[in-house]
Amino acid sequence: MFPLSRPQRPNKLDSKLEQQQLCKQPRLKVVEKPNISSDSQERVAIFIDGSNLFSATTHLNIKIDYIKLLDYLTKKRKLLRAYFYTSVDSRNKKQQNFLRWMRHSGYRVVTKELIQHPDGSQKANLEVEIAIDMLTLAKDCDTFVLLSGEEELTYAVNAVSYQGIRVEVISLGLSSESLLNVADCYSDLEEIKQNIQLSVD
Secondary structure, three states: OEEEEOOOOOOOHHHHHHHOOOOOOOOOOOOOOOOOOOOOOOEEEEEEHHHHHHHHHHHOOOOOOHHHHHHHOOOOOOEEEEEEEEEEOOOOOHHHHHHHHHHHOOOEEEEEEEEOOOOOOOEEOOHHHHHHHHHHHHHOOOOEEEEEEOOOHHHHHHHHHHOOOOEEEEEEEOOOHHHHHHOEEEEHHHHHHHHHHHHOO
């Protein structure tokens, strides 16, 4: 992951993690942080913007292995909760089956029905739900992993960071500059796709 500079603030992580040097790397280059041992006390929560992830995977022409994704984002830390936010069409049986599988595979699925706009487009924004869940879990976590590049989440990320939460942002390419400015580190999906994509047999 690429560490991002920001003002110093209190952090709940133990002093050893706090003292790790942040190396300077060109933007979008992924620098993996050291593996955290399985007995790590670092508590992590994961927030996945399903619509954002779907757009990215379509651009990259890959399919996600959601078991691999959860394991990669957790990195052997203590997973408190993994949220998956998505718009839904209740008439889409294939989607309903997928979301049922996600719930049985370790994800807390948060949905919102698609809204039909006058121009014919359909959309359901879930940034408010993501922000509320972040603020609710801040007191119980050390690290948040946000898989989204939406600028609307900047204020929530900044708010939890000043409660001592380390925030890791993952998205495709040029994410919101304001979001990156308040995150602790950033990874480009294109650089990590080999770790999370569905294997071709």
